[in-house]
Amino acid sequence: MAGEAWVRTSRDGAGLVLAAGGRWQLSTSPALDAELGRLDVANVRQARLDLSAIETLDTAGAWLLYRTQRRLEQNGATVEITGAAPHNAALLQRMAPRERRSLLRPQVSPLRLIVERVGAAAVTQAYEGRDLLNFFGLVCVTAARVLVQPGRVRFTSVAAHIEQVGFNAMPIVGLLSFLIGIVLAYQGADQLRAFGAEIYTINLLGISVLREIGVLLTAILIAGRSGSAFTAEIGTMKVNEEIDAMQTLGLDVTEVLVLPRLLAVIIALPLLVFFADMAALAGGALMSTMALGFALPQFVNQLHIAIHFSSYWTGLVKAPVFAMLIGLVGCYEGLKVEGGAESVGRMTTKAVVVSIFLVIVADAIFSILFSWLHV
Amino acid sequence: MTAADDTPIIRVRGLITRFGANTIHDRLDLDIRRGEILGIVGGSGTGKSVLLRTILGLKHPEGGTIEVLGDRLDRLSPAARRAIQRRWGVLFQNGALFSSLTVAQNIRVPFREHTHVPTKLAGDLIRLKIQLVGLDPETGVKLPSELSGGMKKRAALARAIALDPEILFLDEPTAGLDPIAAGDFDQLILDLQRSLKLTVVMVTHDLDSLATITDRIAVLLDKRIMVGTMSELMALPHPWIRAYFHGPRGRAVVAHHR
Numbered sequence: 001m002a003g004e005a006w007v008r009t010s011r012d013g014a015g016l017v018l019a020a021g022g023r024w025q026l027s028t029s030p031a032l033d034a035e036l037g038r039l040d041v042a043n044v045r046q047a048r049l050d051l052s053a054i055e056t057l058d059t060a061g062a063w064l065l066y067r068t069q070r071r072l073e074q075n076g077a078t079v080e081i082t083g084a085a086p087h088n089a090a091l092l093q094r095m096a097p098r099e100r101r102s103l104l105r106p107q108v109s110p111l112r113l114i115v116e117r118v119g120a121a122a123v124t125q126a127y128e129g130r131d132l133l134n135f136f137g138l139v140c141v142t143a144a145r146v147l148v149q150p151g152r153v154r155f156t157s158v159a160a161h162i163e164q165v166g167f168n169a170m171p172i173v174g175l176l177s178f179l180i181g182i183v184l185a186y187q188g189a190d191q192l193r194a195f196g197a198e199i200y201t202i203n204l205l206g207i208s209v210l211r212e213i214g215v216l217l218t219a220i221l222i223a224g225r226s227g228s229a230f231t232a233e234i235g236t237m238k239v240n241e242e243i244d245a246m247q248t249l250g251l252d253v254t255e256v257l258v259l260p261r262l263l264a265v266i267i268a269l270p271l272l273v274f275f276a277d278m279a280a281l282a283g284g285a286l287m288s289t290m291a292l293g294f295a296l297p298q299f300v301n302q303l304h305i306a307i308h309f310s311s312y313w314t315g316l317v318k319a320p321v322f323a324m325l326i327g328l329v330g331c332y333e334g335l336k337v338e339g340g341a342e343s344v345g346r347m348t349t350k351a352v353v354v355s356i357f358l359v360i361v362a363d364a365i366f367s368i369l370f371s372w373l374h375v
Numbered sequence: 376m377t378a379a380d381d382t383p384i385i386r387v388r389g390l391i392t393r394f395g396a397n398t399i400h401d402r403l404d405l406d407i408r409r410g411e412i413l414g415i416v417g418g419s420g421t422g423k424s425v426l427l428r429t430i431l432g433l434k435h436p437e438g439g440t441i442e443v444l445g446d447r448l449d450r451l452s453p454a455a456r457r458a459i460q461r462r463w464g465v466l467f468q469n470g471a472l473f474s475s476l477t478v479a480q481n482i483r484v485p486f487r488e489h490t491h492v493p494t495k496l497a498g499d500l501i502r503l504k505i506q507l508v509g510l511d512p513e514t515g516v517k518l519p520s521e522l523s524g525g526m527k528k529r530a531a532l533a534r535a536i537a538l539d540p541e542i543l544f545l546d547e548p549t550a551g552l553d554p555i556a557a558g559d560f561d562q563l564i565l566d567l568q569r570s571l572k573l574t575v576v577m578v579t580h581d582l583d584s585l586a587t588i589t590d591r592i593a594v595l596l597d598k599r600i601m602v603g604t605m606s607e608l609m610a611l612p613h614p615w616i617r618a619y620f621h622g623p624r625g626r627a628v629v630a631h632h633r
Contacts, residue, residue, distance in 0.1 A: 026490060026539055033496045058539035058571065060492070063503050091570045097506060339520025340474040 005032055005061075014045035016077070018068070021053025024061025032061070036068050044077040052083025057091060066095035135332045139262065142254040157260035158267075165226040166268030170275060172225070173218055177276040180213060181205065181283025189292045198292065202299055203306035205284040210311045214277040216363060219322040222269055223355040227330035230261050231351040234334025235344040243335070253335070262327040269323035273316055310375050318366050322359045329355040384409045384444060384542060384574050385430060391438035392422065392429055399425050401598035402439070412568055412575040413602075414585045417595030418615065423578040424468075426595070427546055430576075431465060432456070444541065461489045463542040464535030468550060470527040472519040478505065478530045479515035485537045504533040509563060525556045529563075536567060543568070545577035549584055557581060561588050582628040594619075 005022035018039075024032065049069060054061075069079050084092065108116075146152045188201040234257055237243050246253055281303070288294040294302075333351035337343045383406035390403040399422035407413050417423050428434045430441055432448050440447055443459055451459065472481050479501050486497045505515050508529040519527060528548065535543060548564065549557035561581075565588045568575050579585060585592055586605060593602045596615055601608070609620045619625055 026492065029496060030490075030492055033493060059503060059507070059536075060496075060500055060539065063500055064496075067499070087570065087572065094507060094566075094570055095503065097512075339518070342474040343520065 004028055007032065007035055009039065011044075014043060016041075016044045016047040016072075017050060018047065019050040019053065020065065021055070023056045024054055024064065025056055025058040026060040029060040029064060032064050036064055039068065041072055041075045041077070044072060044075060047072045047077045047079045049079065049081045050083050051081060051085075051088060054085070054088060057088045059091070062088070062091045062095055066092060132328065132332055135335075136328055138254055139258055139328065142252065142259060146255060146259060152255065153263070154256065154260050157256075158263050161261050161264030162268050164229070165222065165265050166272055169222060169225055169268075169272060173221055173272050173276050174279040176221065177209075177214060177217060177279040178283035180217060181209065181280035181285075182287045184208060184213070184280070185284040185287035185292065189288075199294075199302055201292065202284070202288065202294070202302040205288075206281070206303050206307040207311050209280040209284070210277055210307060210315045212315065212363070214280055215273045215315045215318050215322065216359070218269065218273045218276045219319070219326065219359045220356055222265065222272065222323075223326045223330075223359060224352050226265060227326040227355045228348045228352050230327065230330030231334040231337075231348045232344055234331055235337035235347055238335065238337040239340060239344060258327075258331040258335075261331055262324065265327040266320050266323045269326075270316055270319040273319045277312075277315065314366075314370055314375055318363065321362055321366075325358045325362060326355045329358065382409075382445070383407055383442075385576070386442040387430065387439065388441075389439035390426075390429065390436055390441065392425055392434065393437045398598060400429075400436075400595075403598065403600050405593060405600050405602065407574065407576060408591075409574055410572060411590040412565075412577070412588055414589035414592045415576065415578045415595065416580065416585065416592060416619070421595040421598075423595055424546055427544055427576070427578055431463075431544065457489070461485075461538055462540055463544065464538070464540035465544045466528070466531050466535045466546065466548055468546045470519070470531035472527060472531055472534070474519050477516050477518055478510075478522070478533070481519070481530065482534045482537050485534065489538060501537075504537055505530075507536070507567065508533045509559070524551050525553075525560070528552065528560065532563070532567075536571065536573075539571060540573070542574045542576065545575065545579075547578055547580065549579065549581045554583070557583065558587075564588060582624055586628050 005024050005028035006020070008019045008021075010017045010019075022028070049065065051057075051065070057065075069081070072079050081089070081092070184205050185201055188204040189198050192198050192200050192204070234243075237257075243253055243257075246256065285296065285299050288299050289296050330351050333347040333354070337347050385405070385407040387403060387405040390400050390405075391398070392400045403426075405426075415423050415426065425434060429436050430443065435449075441449075444462060446455065446459060448456060448459065472478070473484070476484070482501045482504055483497060486492055486500070490497075492500070502512060502515065505512060510526060510529050510533070514522070514526065514530065519530065522530060532548075543564075545564070549560055552560060561584050564575060564577075567573060568588075577584070577589070589605070591602055591604055592608055593600050594608060594616060596613060601611070601613075601616075603611075605620070608616055611617075
């Protein structure tokens with residue numbers, strides 16, 4: 001292809017004649033670009049660009065000609081263009097920038113850039129925290145207002161979300177908890193056998209599942225499954241301007257979109273945690289009886305000795321708090337979507353990361369609290 | 376540019392498209408001449424965008440043939456198809472800019488995909504295209520979500536003309552623009568068409584655009600197509616055409632452009 005375009009130069013002292021011909025187009029531009037780059041423009045006083053042999057000229061070709069012309073002019077030469085067909089001349093005319101503006105950015109040292117980025121990220125985080133707290137306050141106020149007028153609660157919406165968040169999550173939550181029960185029982189027995197204390201596998205299983213693993217696992221699953229869905233749903237509505245439409249229609253977005261979701265997850269998560277606890281214990285029981293050689297009555301008896309009512313409620317009491325965090329973050333990030341589809345994706349990821357982070361932080365706070373209270 | 380100038384650049388013969396039992400086009404014929412600006416009009420649901428999508432190969436027709444630049448798209452090897460795709464540019468209705476890329480990166484996509492232009496030269500050409508469509512150079516570093524509707528269309532047009540195509544397809548280019556912006560955009564298309572020697576195929580409802588910039592108008596009627604200049608079409612007795620061109624809006628435009 002490159003053979004289809006050519007450029008010939010002849011020099012006569014301070015004068016330069018540059019004849020261009022053939023197809024000056026995008027496909028031939030790399031070769032022409034290289035060739036014109038090698039052009040020696042030193043000491044040229046007068047130049048003539050002869051375009052009479054050009055067959056086709058597109059913007060790439062015209063740009064190369066324009067660039068050459070400008071380079072010659074910057075070197076102090078006067079440039080004359082001859083033989084250009086009218087439409088080619090018109091195209092060349094369009095190459096000149098309408099206004100010159102410097103696009104150079106001031107030079108900044110890399111160290112300063114790093115410090116700037118760290119600082120900006122920290123400030124952003126602080127603002128995010130404040131905004132989330134702000135949102136929590138708004139939700140509380142709205143909830144209080146709705147509590148006074150219970151007729152305003154969108155029960156249909158709440159029920160639909162409970163189905164989505166709770167009922168539809170049962171298979172995956174049940175299966176994973178069951179498997180974790182099996183793993184815990186097996187790993188526990190494997191270690192405790194060395195001390196002849198295999199029976200305490202059941203204590204380990206019961207306490208760890210009821211106090212920590214059941215609720216934590218379920219919360220993380222729901223954060224990934226439903227928190228992200230809240231963000232994506234609300235975010236897509238934001239992109240479609242549905243949220244704006246609601247506001248102009250006088251609907252309270254917090255009341256219509258946020259409260260039902262929050263209420264649904266607060267109701268559904270404790271139920272799911274109970275289900276997960278049972279599934280994990282069933283998994284542990286299966287492992288203990290099938291592979292570790294306990295009889296089922298022995299398992300039940302030991303479990304009865306090992307766990308107290310407090311082991312159960314210390315796990316379950318966390319569920320509504322975790323649910324609150326997941327729902328809040330999910331809705332908050334959804335409402336923060338701006339622009340297009342790409343933003344929905346980014347916010348959804350963020351919602352999952354932030355809600356899991358907050359769930360684990362809350363879990364740690366609960367641990368400290370319970371150790372204070374000796375439960 | 377091997378074909379003689381009087382052979383159509385796009386030739387549609389006996390095109391049949393259906394959605395389920397619903398026939399949109401029934402043995403439709405259309406010739407598009409090299410270097411013209413053709414406007415496609417028709418009532419809602421007559422399949423203007425479908426026709427465009429079918430020519431572009433985004434929808435498979437139920438019957439008939441489509442030749443673009445002398446080749447039947449459905450018979451081409453993937454490589455030859457890519458070579459054709461290099462020679463056309465498409466402006467979708469809402470721009471369809473890639474939302475995760477800046478404007479400059481959007482325009483760079485066809486360069487990277489289809490050419491071996493050195494990075495620096497490509498950068499120069501990208502800046503040039505941004506300038507050609509009348510955007511500020513700073514627009515290059517912006518994301519599509521930061522642009523207004525009119526700027527998005529201009530940026531998308533810059534992407535469509537990135538590789539200096541021979542054919543430019545426009546789907547409702549002026550929809551959603553205010554009359555002044557729409558007029559500017561029409562003028563821009565006309566300028567580019569003249570200086571880049573483009574063939575332009577545009578679906579539009581904008582009577583002003585039709586009157587100002589199109590050479591011929593194709594009207595989708597009764598699952599077929601009727602092509603002619605605006606005055607030729609206005610002389611036809613078909614009720615839809617009469618309602619379209621002789622309605623209050625049509626009359627105003629025609630009066631203005633006389």
